Structures are given as structure tokens and as C-alpha cells.
Amino acid sequence: MILTPVSVSIDHILLDPNNPRFADISDESLNIPQSKFSDEKVQKSAYDKMMHPRFDVQSLAASIETVGFFKVDNLVARKIDDDNYVVVEGNRRTTAIKHLLNQHSLGQSILSDEGITKLRTIEILVIEGEIEDIEDVSKVIQGIRNVSGIKEWDAYQKAQYINDLIGKGKSPATISKMIGMSVREINRYYKTFSVMSQFKKDEEYSSYWKHSFFSHFDEVLKRPALRNFMGWNEESYLFENQENTRRFYEWLAPDEEGNIALSDAHNVRQLVHLVHEPVALNYLDDRNLQKAMNYIEQKNFNAQKVTLTECMGKITNAIEAFKNIVAEGLEADMSNDEVNDLKSSISEMKKQLDRIAILKQGENQ
Template identity: 25%
Template sequence: MEKKEDKFRKINYSKIKLDPENPRLPGSFRKGSKNERDLINWMLLEAATVELMYAIGQNGYFVGEQLLVIEDEEKSGNYIVIEGNRRLTAVKLLNEPELATVKKAAISEVIKNTDERPQDIPCLIFDEKSEILKYLGFRHITGIKSWKLLQKASYLNDVYHNEFDDKNFLTKCRDIAKNIGSSSNYVRRLITAFKIFKKVEDEGFYSISGLDDTKFHLNYLVDALNKKNIKNFIGVNINSNKPLEELNQDNLKELIFWWFEKTEGVPRIIGDSKGLKKLDLILGSEKAKEAFRDGKSIDDAVELTKDIDSIFRTEIIKSLERLESADKLTHKVEDFYSNLYEDLKMIRKLALKIKEYKDQIEDSEDEF
């Protein structure tokens, strides 16, 4: 078997292709064209490639930033980059700026103001893409070069389906977590959230205006899978070997609408930690859930989850205790503050208001 040190080689940039399965690419892009010119344009628009062109064009290519590549099965003597797509794009454009059809003016400035045009790039050649996955997982999920959440989830989903084929969901997630230095719970949530996202994507994002894979906040789903009532509502169990076996498609659709459909520019729920906490409370109460479905605001629905009778009693008792404490101090007060009379009138007014409401409800003739 060839030793790893023998796999280091400098390869001409023209012999290396960009990876059409790069996790940084949005799903909609990966489903479409895989033409390298399209990949280059995307890298220019989305991955700060012009700035990297300046750095390489001024300083040359640093040998320590090796590309990780595999052989191209479709073309002998050629390679596909698995790690380093942005660096490869920068080198290609420094040598062939005409490859780009976007940001032409910016690229012209780079060409005009730089001199370095590296052609032979340091590469580590691997036999299989899977050999690179552990490194990518550590570098881009738990390491310093962190991907966006959807990119992380896409990568983990690829690992899940290409590795550990003879193992069940829980075991696979535990092994993946060990490989990348993460927790099993986090891996289970990421992979499960990504599978749910793909179902939503397959439904055309339920035709919600403006929603696509670039606007979808996967963190809403990932964080929601830590909430008991939300998980139960959509029928997901990340502690099962078949986490989506009882997925409730109707409730999932309703949840996505709550998060992403906007009325007057505002969705019904923001999927941040505060919003998810409120939603979890609502979904744990049938009364609150139905009220929210019927149009109640999220805050009004949350109020319905509380034991209002108990809260009311506690507030009255606390108020009484404070008045009693004040009463005990009365004979010691030397200078009553100027607004005392107004405050006492307000206390009496509120007490009468509560009493009158009680009388209306109970039709009582009790003395007060």
C-alpha cells in the first residue's frame, strides 16, 4: 500500500476540478448545473474568493495550505478537490480570469495589482473521499473553520449514508460524534433536522413566499429537537433508531408556516431560544395550542399555559403581606411621603375593581 507521505504531490491547477458535491453549495445549486464555470461564479459571489485571490496573488501559494484531493474516475490523471475549493478557485482565476462571468471588474483589479500566478499546487492525494471525512468533520464542525449549520448538516448526512452502513441510527451517530469530537445528541439532532429539511424542500417549502434553501433557518429545527413538546408535536424521536417513523407531516407543515410565513413582514414565531421556549410551553397545553391555532398571539397563548388561579392567589397574598409590613411601620414614620394618599386611593380602587369583577362572575352578594 502506498504510504501517506508518498501521496504528497504538486499538481497543475488545470488538472484539478472543483467538487460539485461541496457541502458549502446550497442544495438547489447542487441539484442543478455542475458546470465548473457555474461553480466558480458561485464561489465568487458567496465565498469571499476575490479577497483570497488578492492574498495569493500578492504572496504566492503557501505550501502548508495543501489541497485534499481524490483521483477523478472519469478522467485519468486528473483530480477532484474535496478540501480547498475556494483556494483552487482563486488560483484558477488568477491564471484564467476569463473563467468568471461575475465580478469581472473586481477580478481585473486583482490581476492588475498582483504578480504571483501559482500553477502547481501542493496536494495530498487520497484513495477514497471517505478518508478525508474525519478531518473535514473536525475542521468544519467542531474546529476553527466552522461551516454554516446547513453545510454541517449536509456533510454529516453524507457521512451517515456513506459510512457505517451496517449500523443503526443511534450507533452511527455515536461513532460519527467520536470521530469529529462532538456529542451524540448534537449529531442526532443535526442529521434528523437535515432529513426533515429535505422533506420540506421536497414539498417546495410549501410554496411559502420567498422561502428556499438559502432562507431556511435550520437552527430552528436543530434547537427545536431539544424541546420535548415540539418534538412530540411533529412526531420526532431522536432517541429512536427510526427518529422520523411517526413524523406528523401536517403538524410539520403547520410549524414551518408559523416560522416562515410572514404577515405584514412578521412571522408568528421567531425560532430563537425565547421563541422556542414559548412555543414549547404552548404545545404542552391543549388549551393554549388551540388558542394559538385560532389566531391568539404567542404571548397571549403562553398566558393560557399558566395556572392563573394559583398565580392570582399568590399575587394577592404577596400584596397583603407587603401592606401588613407597611402597617407595622406606620407608627415609626416621621414624614409620610407626598404621594401616599394617591397611592392608598389606587390600592383601594384596585381592590374594589377585583371585588366587583368577582361579584359579576359569581353573582355574589357578599360584603366586602
Template identity: 25%
Template sequence: MAESRKSFTVRRNRPKFRERFPMTTSAAAKKTAATTRRPSPAATKVAAKSRPTAKTGRKRTSKADLPREEENKSSQGPVLDLPEGDSLEIEPSRLLLDPDNLRLLERVGETFQNLELKLYGQPSIQKKLFDVINSDPRFDIGSLAASIANNGFLKHERLIVARYDGEKFLVLEGNRRVTAVRRLLEENGPTLQKLRPTVRESLQTLPCFVLKGSVIGTSTQQLAAYRRASEIYIGMRHLMGAKSWEPASRYEFQSRLIFDEGWSASDVAERFGRKKAEVLRDLKAHVLYHDFVKFERANSIEHSLTYNAFAEAARAPVISQWLEWSADEMQYLNRENEDAFFHYLITRLRGASSSSEDTDDDLVPELSAEMAVRRLRDMLRLEDPTIVESLLDRDFKSAEILFEERKEGALPKKIASFTRTLKRTTTEDLTDSPETEARLLELHKQVTKMLSMIKALSGE
């Protein structure tokens, strides 16, 4: 044990996991049990003989009849022994990716099934694991690596590891973060010279919670015990951990960085592992929402709208173009069109609310707002001047009637459906019905006639 600690830096400046949760550890449970006098086997037998049977007519003991200790015992779940371990700083090269990581179950198939423990640390196995995690878009290692490259490795988020042998540690929780660090090492070299000094320093060693126990070696039982311990820790982290921000909170935070701190959308994307297009879309939604709040105050209108409606608008390029979004000034320039958009939303929502009396009031506005935004998007896509003019005149009923008349009608859709059906037709289908040839000839006749009419109308 002492030899394995010579090869990595040990920093014991964090409290042990047991010290953070002193009242729920196994030691506390044992202490409680030791202070409770247990009856002898003989006394138990005597008590069993003297206990009244069902024939005595005695009612079943209720919860109110139980002593306080028994009541607590009946209402509590099983005792949860939190894992013990040490907080250590370990070099990335000594951390092994876990082939049995739950995130990999659907991605590796049978590649690592029934893999012997002694092979976990093989360079070829570790390389395959790295390639799988690094290349799978669902892990999004690129964004995480970009965030670490800008912010450094966050020291408060410890990896959960177990001793694999005298030199290596198996990562039971944190494989994605370890993969991101390895990616940075591959891209920037072992010295990480391309990164800032503070970032380089944070990647020299990674914060780990090393579960207490002997090395895994070839013992599947020891590995199973470590997995059980790590699952308790992981479960507490995910069930009791911080809740993800709602979209509104995310939009507000990003907008403050951009408008108050002078960050660019690229800065935000790089620092927080997001795509620049996503940051810009959030920013558009944020600006549109605050413009709507000003619109409400100016027009003495009170209506509850969530960010979702404006996020839907931000996702539609045709709406951003109509409202004349300026990436340089980070605002919408066409106030006339923006006011028409807001009036359209309010009008459509009032109609939805009056026609949906039996529906949950909290759900109708949000859903109707998103539907209204999508309908406006579809109207603008037609690029019809008359429809746009009706929208600006706030004659929304006429705009929607024109839209229904001029959008792609039933005939083109039916023709597209017929075409798809014919493409899927097999030789067996053609020989099944004797009437098929006659009907195809009739269809050909009608198609020829319609093509002639189209040519005549177009002046060809």
C-alpha cells in the first residue's frame, strides 16, 4: 500500500467522506446497536411461548401501540452505509476507463462482455474505450474538453475510483471527464503548452475519491463491492445534487455575461461547452422576451407568456429575418414588425383561451403560444406580400384565410402520395390484380391531359 502512494501526489486537504456524513456511517450504526441490549436465545423462546396467539382475539398491534424505537424502525428504510475513502490527487495517466461503465452498455455491444479483469489495464483495451467515448456524439466530449480547456478541471467534482493494482486506479464515476482530459492531452501534447498555465496546473493531477479497500487485481468480488459502494455515492449525487437550470435562468445568465460583462457568444460557448449557434438562439429568445415585457407595459396589456414561445421564434430563421435581427447590435431592429408579432400572439392566445374552457388554464397559453409562433413562421415562409401586409395591419383573420388559400393544397399532397405508392410497387403487386393495367392507363391519360393544361396556362 505504501509503495503505491509514492508515485502520485497526495493532498489531504479535504475531509474524508465519512467525516462529512458522520451520523449515517456504518460506525454510527454499530455504536447504536452496541448500546441496545439484545435478549438471549432462551429469553426469546420464553417470550415466544408466552406471546398470545390469534385465537385469543387480540387485535394486531397498531403503529400507535409500538414503542418509539420500534415505530422509527418500521418507518425507515434499510441502513445505508456510506463508502469510506480518501481524497487524493492522481495523475491522469494512472486512471483507467471502466469497460463496464453504465453509459457504455448500448454503445459497445459485445466488445467488452466477459472481459477478464486482468485485461482492463491493457493499452489496447483502454484505447478502444477512449475511441468509443470520444467519437460518440451522445457523450459530446468535444464540448466538455473545450470547457475544461477554458476553465480548467473543476476540483470540487471528484472522480470515484478504486485501486486496480499497485499503480493504476479504475474510474467508476467520471469516465467522460477523464476521456475529455485525455483528448486534451492528445491534442496539446503531454506538456499542454498551448493551454493557459492555470489550466495546465489543474490537469497535472485530478481530484479523486479513492474507495477504501484492497486492490481489485483479479477479484470479481472485490470489484463488485467497489461498484456497490460507488453506486451509493453516485445515487446520492444525482438524487440530491444540484438541479439543472431552467431555460429562463440559462438565458438570463448568458445575457448578463454578454451585455454586462462584454463577453461574445463565442466566449460563452467555449467557456461552458456549448455551441455558438445555441448561445445565439438563447440570446435571441431572451431579447425577444424582454421586448415583449416592454410591449406589455407600453400597451397596458397583461398576459402570461413563458420563454418557450420566444425560444420557438428564435429557432425560426424566417421570423428573425422578418424582425430584422442584428448580430452586431444584438437586437431586433424592425419595431413595426415586432409589434405586429406581439399583437398576433396576444390575439391568438385570447382566441385559444376562450375556446378551451375545459382545459387546464396553465397549459393552454404556453401550448397555444408555440402553435401560434409556428403558424406565423409558416405564413412568412410563403413570402406573400398580401399576407405580410395583413399582418402589419393587424388583420390577422384575413392573413390566415389567405394563408390557407395559398399554401400547398390537397392536390400536390395527393400527387406526392400517389408517386410514393407507385415507387414502392413490386412485380407481385402488378400481377395480383387484372385491373391494374387498365387503371394505370387511365392514370396516364389523366396525367398527360393535366400536363398539357399546365403548359397552356404557362404559355409554353
């Protein structure tokens, strides 16, 4: 495998219609066959997606328009037919250049004719080698640049990328060497992607699916109590308790008034205190996490209350312990600080006892 610099017309540099970044803005499957990449409609769709505000291509285009296009980071591409190359790394930059050329054709660019000419043909790095090697290298470059690189993908995009590699037969250990992420993290992303896909395929709740829910499911898998609640299967990487799993989906979905029980991934951590409390879960079903937590806090507070009988028993035990110190001659072993602490405690107890006695006398009159 080698990277060869080649000067190519921008018209023959194709955007990747299966760009993992598109998961941010679209639920469409990223499985367009390579034979369709050069199709005008496919490229138009990829261009329109890249122009989404999330990718901020406009700012990049403005920078290129102002200071020019510098080859600090070469576009990396692979050849897909006799004339065309598909971008492996640099879809934002490619889109920015295409945008500037479109603007120029509409008379809306400040670039000179010379500047436009320079953008029509640019030097790229082409991956050469066997087809399978080229695909592998393409994935490696994407991983290095976007999984732990300069402009990182979000968590779901990383997970999608890892899932794709594992689907192609790459082991977590191999992927770890490819992109510099630990095997543990790779497995974590892969498992979370799996349950996210389970959610996405659910007939009843799939319409509520969002890639931003990745963090919610990640929090679930980190906590044994929540994994058990939803019936996590360590072999299939799926939740098997359908009732509780769909209940969790429901907590992610808004009610008629737009209220969401688990609006933030941090809320999922609080579920650990609720999953074994039916009353609290009912409050959560009503999209009222705060009321559910208040119920748990009140229950814990009541459980911690001590009775008069318990207190009197502890006082009796303390008196017996003091008698034993004297009976066994252990007072000689007491330090001055211990004696002073004991005197102070007894003095405070006597004040409180006198107060109680006066209170009881008032009640008897």
C-alpha cells in the first residue's frame, strides 16, 4: 500500500455518500453501493448533507475564499473507476471547494478567476494497492483522524465505525492497533451500538430514536443493576427483558406535553436507586423523575429514624460499659483527653436531662 500524489479535477473527486458523520443528521442507512457513488443524485444528496450547519462547511469555505486552499492536510481518496475518486479523508474540505465553485458560477464569490482555476484541479493523495488493502487503509485513516484525531466524530459515529470494522471481521485487538483506542473502549462502543440498534429497530418506539441517546444507553451498560433490570445478555449484546426495555424507551420519549423522564444521560445514573421500587417507577412512568427521587429519599430517611427504645438501649449499654471500666480497674489506662471528653459528654447529657425533666414536669401539671 502506498499514498501517491495525483492532480485531479474537482469534478472527479466524489463525496462519500456513506460518510459516518451523516448519522448526526439523518436516519437513512449508509449502505449505498460503490457503483452508485458517481450518480448525480447520490452526489447531490451527499453535498446537501455536508452543507448541514452541524458540519460548518460555510466557515471553512469562507476561510478558503479569504486565504486560499493550503495543502497542509492533503485530501486522501481512493479510485473507484477509470475517472473518479471517492474521498476517504477531507469531505468537509471537498464540500467547501465545491460550494465555492457553485457560488462562483452564480456570481456570488469574491475569488478571482485565478483563484477559481486553482480550485478546479487539486492535488490529492490516492491510496493504491489491492482492493481489500485499500478498504482497510481507508478505515484506518478515517479512524486515526476522526475517532481520536483532530476533528473527532461523536460517540455514536465512533461506535458505528467500530461496528462496521467488526462486521468486516476485524477483532477488537486489531482495531485497537489500527486507531489507538483501548480494547476495553472498543468493546464498550460496540456493545452500546448494539443496544442502540435494538432500539432503532423496535416497531413501537423506533420513531423516538436519536443518535444522542448513545450516552443514555452507555450509562445503562455501566451499571449492573440497570443491565439486570433490562435483561442484558452478554453473548448476544442485547436486552432480553422486553417489558423493562420498552419501559426505558418510554422514559426517553416525550409525553403529550413534551415532558421527558430521562432528558439527560446523567438522569440514567439515578435509575439505580429506582429500579427496585415499584412506586418510584410509577412516578417515572408519569415523566416525574424528581417525584420518584423524592419518594426514595423520604423512604431512606424514614428507614434511618431511630426509636426511643433503640436510644434507651444504647444509653444502657454505654452506662454498663462505663461501669465495666471502673470494675475492671481500666480507668488507669485512660488518658487525660479521654477523661476530659467523657466529662464533657456527661455534662452535656446532664444539661439535656435537666431540660427533659423540666419539660416532663410541665406536662404533669
